[in-house]
Amino acid sequence: MAAYYGKLKILWDELANCDQIPKCTCGGCKCSIGSQLEKRREEEKVHQLLMGLDDVSYATVRSSILATDPLPSLNRVYLMLIQEERVKTITKSADERGLVVGLTAHVSNKARGGGEHGEKAVTCSKCGKNGHDVKECFQIVGYP
Structure with a gap:
């Protein structure tokens, strides 16, 4: 997950350098268009991050993130994905240990x-x- 996010971050930074958000120079605006555009850009990044994930491993967490209103920040989404990855790693290692214990019990039963x-x-x-x-x-x- 960290490697995938790192590659996306590099691409997003390069894109931000080429396509910068315009700033108001008249000083009389009260619409805060710059912050609205920045928020929209962050939502696009969240969608790009989620749509690039593996369907098998991350379909559930992706659905739950997209169902939240308002959409969480990019940092929050990244932390949720890292947490999901850790849970899957722990669950996978527990399944492997269960298989070994079951095999040991089977062998010891035959040995008796x-x-x-x-x-x-x-x-x-x-x-x-x-x-x-x-x-x-x-x-x-x-x-x-």
């Missing part, structure tokens, strides 16, 4: 002699340990 189909645990008559019988006992066949 539970088997894949719920077979009864076998106890070795030679060493007295669960999970193998006398034909597979390491004390008889040797250790690997």
Whole structure:
């Protein structure tokens, strides 16, 4: 997100240098057209930022930002997107940890002699340990 925003910021700064907002020189204006044009330019930047985002990852947050009235400032939108990116990163790492824990539980269940189909645990008559019988006992066949 930071790299994407940085590239857009460079383009916006170059565009602002070429297309500057006109300022009133007569001194008698009370319409504040300069601030209105600046606000419109910032809203355009917000829309450009949001429309350039990945639809799969940011569709929900984009919809919620566009639904707010008035439209948040560019800085606020950027902070919301950074927060969403952090949440997705944390959620993704939690999902990966859950997969590893599930795999460990599955392996440890097989190691106890539970088997894949719920077979009864076998106890070795030679060493007295669960999970193998006398034909597979390491004390008889040797250790690997």
